[in-house]
Amino acid sequence: MSEVTVNVKASNDQKYVITLMTTDTVQDFKDKIAEKCDTAADRMRLIYSGRVLKDQDTIESYKIAEGHTVHMVRSAVAAASSAAPAAAAAPAAAPVTPAAPITPASTAATTTPAAAADPFGTGAGALPNPWANMMGGGMGGMGGFGGMGGMGGMGGGMDPNMMNQMMQDPNFAQYMSTMLQNPQVLESMISMNPQLAAMGPEVRQMLQSPQFQQMISNPEMLRQVAQMSQQMGGMGGMGGMGGMGGYGGGAGNMYNPWGAAVPAAAAATTPATTTPPTSGATPAAPAFNPFAALGGAGANPGAAGAPNPMAQYWAQQMAAMGAGAGIGAAAPVQPQEPPEVRFQVQLQQLNEMGFWDAAKNIRALLAAGGNVHAAIEMLFSGSI
Amino acid sequence: MAKIPRNFKLMEELEKGEKGIGDGTCSYGLKDGDDMLMTNWNGTILGPGHSVHENRIYSLHLYCGDHYPDVPPTVSFTSRINLPCVNQNTGLVDSSRLACLSNWKRNYGLETVLTELRREMALPQNRKLPQPPEGTFY
Numbered sequence: 001m002s003e004v005t006v007n008v009k010a011s012n013d014q015k016y017v018i019t020l021m022t023t024d025t026v027q028d029f030k031d032k033i034a035e036k037c038d039t040a041a042d043r044m045r046l047i048y049s050g051r052v053l054k055d056q057d058t059i060e061s062y063k064i065a066e067g068h069t070v071h072m073v074r075s076a077v078a079a080a081s082s083a084a085p086a087a088a089a090a091p092a093a094a095p096v097t098p099a100a101p102i103t104p105a106s107t108a109a110t111t112t113p114a115a116a117a118d119p120f121g122t123g124a125g126a127l128p129n130p131w132a133n134m135m136g137g138g139m140g141g142m143g144g145f146g147g148m149g150g151m152g153g154m155g156g157g158m159d160p161n162m163m164n165q166m167m168q169d170p171n172f173a174q175y176m177s178t179m180l181q182n183p184q185v186l187e188s189m190i191s192m193n194p195q196l197a198a199m200g201p202e203v204r205q206m207l208q209s210p211q212f213q214q215m216i217s218n219p220e221m222l223r224q225v226a227q228m229s230q231q232m233g234g235m236g237g238m239g240g241m242g243g244m245g246g247y248g249g250g251a252g253n254m255y256n257p258w259g260a261a262v263p264a265a266a267a268a269t270t271p272a273t274t275t276p277p278t279s280g281a282t283p284a285a286p287a288f289n290p291f292a293a294l295g296g297a298g299a300n301p302g303a304a305g306a307p308n309p310m311a312q313y314w315a316q317q318m319a320a321m322g323a324g325a326g327i328g329a330a331a332p333v334q335p336q337e338p339p340e341v342r343f344q345v346q347l348q349q350l351n352e353m354g355f356w357d358a359a360k361n362i363r364a365l366l367a368a369g370g371n372v373h374a375a376i377e378m379l380f381s382g383s384i
Numbered sequence: 385m386a387k388i389p390r391n392f393k394l395m396e397e398l399e400k401g402e403k404g405i406g407d408g409t410c411s412y413g414l415k416d417g418d419d420m421l422m423t424n425w426n427g428t429i430l431g432p433g434h435s436v437h438e439n440r441i442y443s444l445h446l447y448c449g450d451h452y453p454d455v456p457p458t459v460s461f462t463s464r465i466n467l468p469c470v471n472q473n474t475g476l477v478d479s480s481r482l483a484c485l486s487n488w489k490r491n492y493g494l495e496t497v498l499t500e501l502r503r504e505m506a507l508p509q510n511r512k513l514p515q516p517p518e519g520t521f522y
Binding site for chain 1: 401402403404408411412413414417425426427428430439441443444446
């Protein structure tokens, strides 16, 4: 029994150096690779010398020796949702995405002002974007990135590989941290985001705190976000993330700076509907999604609806991170008026239009984030 | 120019295969590491993207006879594949229908054959061919 150091080359050109015992099985090998990258062991296929390695065989049996290279291929993934139009790059384009599945909405909801300066997005434009070239091609350009950075813009149909690559890029973390250390950038971010501004000096500290930086530059974390967006099928993603923001309290604010909304959309309200975790095959309902518009003004009968499991998951994630709690505490408490009060005007409008069922109206408004137009669509579609 | 003897060439190819070539879309190595004559080889081709082959790994068997590289290797698929140049009953690659085999040159290698086959898969007329289920073999 001896030790060998093997190079693993992934299909996205990432390289890993793994030290193994020759008695290790291929399964052990995969587990070790999984520690270093973001591909689950059971999704890896390893190729060496023209052979696909079988999990139960040992390294020895394949005669893998010091310095040899094993290729790692990810097994088939569900086809990524077709990239949405480059939303961020073209503010005028408000993509009408397929309606997200919404189950009967529960009554709890919070609103998160979608005020988000977008340091990466084209809206702000003033900052260099090291990923611009990576994002080219069919990715929908900045839309894709807005999606990534921004929980806000997850609907962009981001190519998962691209995402992985980006997250593994050390420059990414570095860029994030450099950016946050730059007082100018911070200032502009804060001034563009009323909510951050309202938080006063703590916000600077928060954004500059190592904890926060670690969190946003933690590939694991970002990957989970990516996964969530995949689970959502790329649609309704934005609403979903917004929902999370509300859910996680301060969490939402923290991430908003990376949100994809350009200042024009700053006044938008994110629908943060909570839905029972069974949002599967239920009828689809259109809803207003300010993020989808990414700066495009006006109502956008597009995807919203936040599959709730993710919101919960996110909240847990935050709590687990510890950082979430700390930063969450620094954030102002969300106003929690009952929906009847918050949506008084809208309810009246609905009433005037002949929608008498008050409970239904509230549910629709909650799901639509207070947008009457979207709420009506929902009511008509009968999914509320 | 001196001709590289068979075993030297194959040794070179073996090392290249073990060290890993290119992006891993093609890989090859000895079927039996103790085979001093380096006759029987395994190869894999990772199906090219944007085709029915995407995300599939095809296994092949390559046979380098005594006269290799003066004569091309005999190549056959062990994974089932639907390609015009592959015999559907045996998986054997028809040398007359794959340019690099029919016009074999001495400086070609196993890698040439594998990359050419992969290119064949990605050809517009082939990339949409219906394929047998993955994981079936000849």
